Amino acid sequence: MRAMSAARSSTLVIVPAWNEGESVGPTIREILAQPEAWDILVVDDGSRDDTAVRAREAGATILSLPFNLGVGGAMRAGFRYAQRHGYTRAIQVDADGQHNPRDIAAVLDGLERADISIGARFAEVGDYSARGPRRWAMRMLAGVLTRISGTRLTDVTSGFRAANVRAIDQYVDYYPAEYLGDTVDSLVNAVHAGLTVVQVPVAMRPRAAGRPSQNPLGASLYLLRSVFALSLAIMRGAASKTGVRA
Ligand SMILES: Nc1nc2c(ncn2[C@@H]2O[C@H](COP(=O)(O)OP(=O)(O)O)[C@@H](O)[C@H]2O)c(=O)[nH]1
Numbered sequence: 582m583r584a585m586s587a588a589r590s591s592t593l594v595i596v597p598a599w600n601e602g603e604s605v606g607p608t609i610r611e612i613l614a615q616p617e618a619w620d621i622l623v624v625d626d627g628s629r630d631d632t633a634v635r636a637r638e639a640g641a642t643i644l645s646l647p648f649n650l651g652v653g654g655a656m657r658a659g660f661r662y663a664q665r666h667g668y669t670r671a672i673q674v675d676a677d678g679q680h681n682p683r684d685i686a687a688v689l690d691g692l693e694r695a696d697i698s699i700g701a702r703f704a705e706v707g708d709y710s711a712r713g714p715r716r717w718a719m720r721m722l723a724g725v726l727t728r729i730s731g732t733r734l735t736d737v738t739s740g741f742r743a744a745n746v747r748a749i750d751q752y753v754d755y756y757p758a759e760y761l762g763d764t765v766d767s768l769v770n771a772v773h774a775g776l777t778v779v780q781v782p783v784a785m786r787p788r789a790a791g792r793p794s795q796n797p798l799g800a801s802l803y804l805l806r807s808v809f810a811l812s813l814a815i816m817r818g819a820a821s822k823t824g825v826r827a
């Protein structure tokens with residue numbers, strides 16, 4: 582339920598963080614250095630290091646989850662917080678420094694044209710490259726999402742994405758918690774619910790410190806999982822259109 586309360590800004594930057602003690606502080610400071618004065622919520626997901634302390638020192642509000650839910654679960658908690666506190670826009674920015682805070686405003690501007698705005702790699706900007714099966718799977722996912730959303734999308738696994746009120750409400754209703762089923766699955770469901778999507782080109786930076794939560798094998802399995810999740814989501818969508826419940 583949407584509450585009107587004393588949020589300082591109408592936009593919430595949600596930062597999912599898991600054992601990011603080294604990078605979360607600099608990331609928050611960089612976000613706060615932007616001229617717009619957005620509110621920042623770090624969702625600390627059962628980190629075993631000093632992520633929460635560092636984030637608070639840097640000036641963020643902290644939501645500490647009692648145990649690790651994964652990025653999807655953490656983001657859903659963040660969207661619920663946004664809804665309860667009456668924010669009209671929310672944007673995910675990773676704690677590791679890969680999402681450049683200078684691009685936040687541009688990704689948020691995408692919300693003037695659609696309900697969800699994705700900061701996308703390799704749409705003209707930057708030199709991000711994936712090879713082999715990863716590239717193939719990412720292209721396939723992008724191709725299918727382009728068809729069902731009716732907008733050209735090149736990077737549907739990007740976590741750098743913004744949501745308006747409709748999308749926040751949709752995500753609170755449905756945001757998969759399974760590890761990294763989050764990006765693709767949440768998008769397919771949002772599109773099926775009638776929400777619109779745009780992408781905004783951004784360059785991604787290397788992670789500032791620490792380690793990615795996924796090794797190359799894990800990343801490939803994730804893509805495979807996404808392909809699978811997408812097929813299921815499409816079948817669910819098709820079933821609901823014909824009135825059959827899956
Ligand atoms: N809340 C939460 N955040 C996570 C978890 N795993 C990763 N993250 C955060 O999600 C963001 C992206 O994770 P990362 O491992 O860098 O993924 P990659 O950029 O796709 O390789 C970072 O800010 C991580 O701290 C988790 O289990 N819970």
Ligand SMILES: [Mg+2]
Nearest residue numbers: 675677679788
């Ligand atoms: Mg990362």
